[in-house]
Structure formats: structure tokens, C-alpha cells
Amino acid sequence: MATGFIDELTSPTVKYLRERWWNEAFTEFLTETLRPRAGNRILDVGCGEGIAEVQxxxxxxxxxxxxxxxLMIERVIVARHETAAHNQRGLFACSDACHLPFRDGIFDSTFCVAVLQHISDVEMAIRDFARVTRVGGRVVAVEPDNSARYSYSSTPAGRRAFEMSTPFFSALAAARGEAMEAAIGPKLPTLFAACGIEPLEVRLFPVSQTQLGAPPDEVWRRRHDVVEQVIDQAPNDDVRNLGREYLTALDAYAAEARKAGSSFVEIQHTMLFATVGQKTE
Ligand SMILES: C[S@@+](CC[C@H](N)C(=O)[O-])C[C@H]1O[C@@H](n2cnc3c(N)ncnc32)[C@H](O)[C@@H]1O
Structure with a gap:
């Protein structure tokens, strides 16, 4: 079970896309929509560890x-290293998606994958994507709807843990002043149109994960450790107390899963909304 892929029990967002997500079909879609040509300049906002550049x-x-x-220098360093290790070229910089350090119309296309879900002023970011893209160039944003994730567990403690994860992560985000738009994916075409980008297409990419049979101990250890670390860094006692209750529920889930053995089932599912647009003005 790849809980580093999508795991509602450890994160309120689609956090770890990496190789599991960047499969051939997705790379093909991006290539089709970004239409890279000789001499083109293409910008990847929130490039993470450079997987798009390698692909x-x-x-x-x-x-x-x-x-x-x-935004994170550590990621930029890994991205540089990864592209070099694959004998490829890429230019990388540390920058905020809302204040891109480039002049107007310099890029032939601009894209982002799972980045706007982390930004509080999404419209500001999309306006800057439009600004740095030339007229007629493509803008592509691929984002989830984190308010519409599906989860199922065959055990009662599992269902309880899934139920508790959303209020815990929401309370944490509220206490940190991180009021992100959870349902960003389907709203992108409207936002594009408001920012001078004509929406051309929306393509949906389902992301699912199923676990049959009790997951190994390392999965439970990872879930426990991630949540414990979040609790340690919690901004106030209310969030910490909620976190401790949640951690107890997670540990009870682990125990029930072990007991269920081969009859255990866990399913998680979400959707990425890829919006393709063309800069018009
Ligand atoms: C889920 S990761 C996706 C990484 C990459 N796009 C991929 O598909 O593998 C989100 C990335 O967005 C970056 N990020 C978050 N807020 C940002 C901002 N305001 N400006 C630029 N990057 C940001 C994070 O540092 C992180 O690397």
C-alpha cells in the first residue's frame, strides 16, 4: 500500500503525486496540451522535485x-539535482506563484500540478500565470477537489478515523490561518476566464488506491508518526487535543486492521481536474 500516494489519514490535500501520478498517460496529456516546440520556453510553477522536467x-x-x-528552496535543489542526474537541462528558481520573477509574455506556456490547492489567493496566482504567458500561449492547471475525496474502510475504527481526519486537519489549517480553497479543481475554468485565459478543455484524471488485506506495520507506523509530528507542531491546545483523540482512533484502526487480516479492505479515491486554457489578451 503506497500511503505516500494519497492518504486522507495523513494529509488534507493530494500531497505526494510523484512517479505514481506522472504516468505515461499524464505526460502524454501535458505534452499534447503544452505543445512544446523547438525554442519554446515553458514554465512549471510549484515544480516540486522536478518530476515534470524529467518527464x-x-x-x-x-x-x-x-x-x-x-516556494521551497529544498525542492528547487532536489529538482536541479534530479534533472542533472537524468542528463537533462532545466532552469530552477525559488519563487512564489503569486509573484513570478519574469517579464510579461516571456513564456510560450505555463503550467502547474497540485500547487493552487496550497495557495490562499488562487486568482492572484492565475493572473500572474497569464501575465508571464504570451498571447495565444497555453496555461494548464491540474488540481484536485479536496472536498470530494472518497474513502472506505471495512472496519468501524477505520470509518471513525476517516471521519475524524477532516475536522482535525481543518482545525489545524484554521488555527494556522491557512484558509485554502479545498474544491479548487472544478473552479479553474471560471477563474481562467476571469484572468484573460480562454478555457479550452477540462480533463479528469481519477486517482485511486485500494488495499486488500491488513497493511504492513510500516504503514501504520508512518501514519502514526506523521500525525504525531503534526500534533507536536500544533499551534494551540484545542488542535493538540483533537489531534490526540485522532491519534488514538488511528491506533485503534491499526489494531482492528491486524485483527481483520485478509478480510480487511480500504479504498481511497480522488480526482484531478486538468484545465487547459489559452491566453487571450
Ligand atoms: C503537491 S506538490 C506538487 C509538486 C509538483 N508540481 C509535482 O507534480 O510533483 C506542491 C508544490 O507546490 C509548492 N508550492 C506551494 N505553495 C507555493 C507557492 N505559493 N508558490 C510556489 N510554489 C508553491 C510546494 O512547495 C510543493 O513543491
Whole structure:
């Protein structure tokens, strides 16, 4: 069970896309929609550890320049290292998606994957995507609807843990002043239109994970450790207390799952909404 993929029990967002998500179909979709041509400049906002640069770099489009920016310097360093390790080129910089350090119309296309879900002023970011993209260029944003995730557990403690995860992570976000838009994915076409980007297409990518039979101990250890770490960093006692109750529920879930053995079932499912647009003005 790859709980680093989607796991509502450890994160309120689709956090770890990495290789599991960047499969051939998705790379093909991005290539089709970004339409990389020789000499093009393409911007990846919130590039993370550079997986898009490695995948798109494999196309070997001559003189195409891929530029990745991310808010976290550690990610930028890994992205640089990863592209170099794959013998590919990419330019990377540390930057906020809402204040891109580029002049108007410099990019032929701009895209982001699972980034706007972390930003409080999404419209500001999309306006900046439009600003740095040339007229007629593509803007592509791929984001989930974190308010519409599906989960199922065959054990009562599992259902209780899933029920408790949303209020816990919501209380944490509220206490930290991180009021993100959970249902960002389906709202992108409207936001694009408001920012001078004509919406051309919305493509849905389902992301699912099923577990039959009790997961190994390392899965439970990871879930426990992630939540414990979040509790340690909780901004106030209310969140900490909620967290402790949640952790108790998670541990009870682990015990029930072990007992259920081969009859255990857990299913998680979510959807990514890929919106393709064209800069019009
Ligand atoms: C879920 S990861 C996705 C990474 C990458 N796009 C991928 O598909 O593998 C989200 C990334 O967005 C970055 N991020 C969050 N807020 C940002 C902001 N305001 N400006 C730029 N990057 C941001 C995070 O640092 C993180 O690397």
C-alpha cells in the first residue's frame, strides 16, 4: 500500500503525486496540451522535485527551455539535482506563484500540478500565470477537489478515523490561518476566464488506491508518526487535543486492521481536474 500516494489519514490535500501520478498517460496529456516546440520556453510553477522536467525532458525537443519555480528552496535543489542526474537541462528558481520573477509574455506556456490547492489567493496566482504567458500561449492547471475525496474502510475504527481526519486537519489549517480553497479543481475554468485565459478543455484524471488485506506495520507506523509530528507542531491546545483523540482512533484502526487480516479492505479515491486554457489578451 503506497500511503505516500494519497492518504486522507495523513494529509488534507493530494500531497505526494510523484512517479505514481506522472504516468505515461499524464505526460502524454501535458505534452499534447503544452505543445512544446523547438525554442519554446515553458514554465512549471510549484515544480516540486522536478518530476515534470524529467518527464518532459525525455521528449528531447531541441532548444526547449523548461523553467521550474518553487516556494521551497529544498525542492528547487532536489529538482536541479534530479534533472542533472537524468542528463537533462532545466532552469530552477525559488519563487512564489503569486509573484513570478519574469517579464510579461516571456513564456510560450505555463503550467502547474497540485500547487493552487496550497495557495490562499488562487486568482492572484492565475493572473500572474497569464501575465508571464504570451498571447495565444497555453496555461494548464491540474488540481484536485479536496472536498470530494472518497474513502472506505471495512472496519468501524477505520470509518471513525476517516471521519475524524477532516475536522482535525481543518482545525489545524484554521488555527494556522491557512484558509485554502479545498474544491479548487472544478473552479479553474471560471477563474481562467476571469484572468484573460480562454478555457479550452477540462480533463479528469481519477486517482485511486485500494488495499486488500491488513497493511504492513510500516504503514501504520508512518501514519502514526506523521500525525504525531503534526500534533507536536500544533499551534494551540484545542488542535493538540483533537489531534490526540485522532491519534488514538488511528491506533485503534491499526489494531482492528491486524485483527481483520485478509478480510480487511480500504479504498481511497480522488480526482484531478486538468484545465487547459489559452491566453487571450
Ligand atoms: C503537491 S506538490 C506538487 C509538486 C509538483 N508540481 C509535482 O507534480 O510533483 C506542491 C508544490 O507546490 C509548492 N508550492 C506551494 N505553495 C507555493 C507557492 N505559493 N508558490 C510556489 N510554489 C508553491 C510546494 O512547495 C510543493 O513543491
Amino acid at each position: 518532459l525532458g525525455r521528449l528531447h525537443v531541441s532548444q526547449m527551455r523548461l523553467v521550474g519555480v518553487d
